Amino acid sequence: EPEVTQTPSHQVTQMGQEVILRCVPISNHLYFYWYRQILGQKVEFLVSFYNNEISEKSEIFDDQFSVERPDGSNFTLKIRSTKLEDSAMYFCASSAQGYNSPLHFGNGTRLTVT
Amino acid sequence: SQQGEEDPQALSIQEGENATMNCSYKTSINNLQWYRQNSGRGLVHLILIRSNEREKHSGRLRVTLDTSKKSSSLLITASRAADTASYFCALVTDSWGKLQFGAGTQVVVTP
Numbered sequence: 344e345p346e347v348t349q350t351p352s353h354q355v356t357q358m359g360q361e362v363i364l365r366c367v368p369i370s371n372h373l374y375f376y377w378y379r380q381i382l383g384q385k386v387e388f389l390v391s392f393y394n395n396e397i398s399e400k401s402e403i404f405d406d407q408f409s410v411e412r413p414d415g416s417n418f419t420l421k422i423r424s425t426k427l428e429d430s431a432m433y434f435c436a437s438s439a440q441g442y443n444s445p446l447h448f449g450n451g452t453r454l455t456v457t
Numbered sequence: 458s459q460q461g462e463e464d465p466q467a468l469s470i471q472e473g474e475n476a477t478m479n480c481s482y483k484t485s486i487n488n489l490q491w492y493r494q495n496s497g498r499g500l501v502h503l504i505l506i507r508s509n510e511r512e513k514h515s516g517r518l519r520v521t522l523d524t525s526k527k528s529s530s531l532l533i534t535a536s537r538a539a540d541t542a543s544y545f546c547a548l549v550t551d552s553w554g555k556l557q558f559g560a561g562t563q564v565v566v567t568p
Contacts, residue, residue: 347499374553374554376554376555376556378556384560385460385545385558385559385560385561386500386545386556386558387558388555388556388557388558391553391554391555393553398553399551399553399555432497434499434500436500438554440554441552441553441554442487442488442549442551442552442553442554443487443488443505443507443554444505444554445490445502445505446490446500446502446554446556447502448492448499448500448501448502449499450498450499451498451499
């Protein structure tokens with residue numbers, strides 16, 4: 344069964360550095376998402392992406408964050424000038440048809456900011 | 458709040474028993490979805506139930522939705538140790554498919 348893949352599985356970075364988290368969504372999916380989960384807390388929506396542009400973003404997704412679909416397969420989340428509180432699991436997801444189809448999640452990237 | 462709230466927060470049962478968890482919410486929804494998360498892993502979709510549906514089944518899973526009470530339930534029948542995981546309800550209220558997750562129910566099934 345097709346799956347969403349995320350790389351790297353773990354990323355350790357120093358405060359103030361930039362990181363890029365990478366995702367390969369399922370190939371025929373049209374809607375893409377990033378979520379994060381701080382340890383012990385609920386899964387939080389960051390951003391949705393459709394037709395090569397952001398369709399919705401949360402309050403968390405400020406100017407520090409950006410997303411890009413640089414080619415036909417990759418979907419990236421860039422975090423500029425990382426902070427300690429950015430430490431979390433970051434999940435990429437994709438869906439075929441938006442609101443009436445399920446999301447398929449990757450296994451996540453654990454980001455640790457030191 | 459546009460998030461679901463699961464109840465109970467934690468559930469411990471023995472293999473073979475049924476597990477029931479509930480999700481309450483306060484807003485109108487397009488659909489409600491249930492996901493499972495094994496520790497440290499990604500979320501796995503279980504069932505999507507649309508706002509005009511009342512019940513759905515998938516294998517040992519049964520989901521109900523009562524939009525008048527703004528609540529949903531997930532029943533796992535004949536539980537197995539492999540069902541040990543956190544279970545989340547997620548609301549979809551917009552057209553982009555954004556999921557709004559509750560805090561989850563942590564289920565432990567002991568052999």
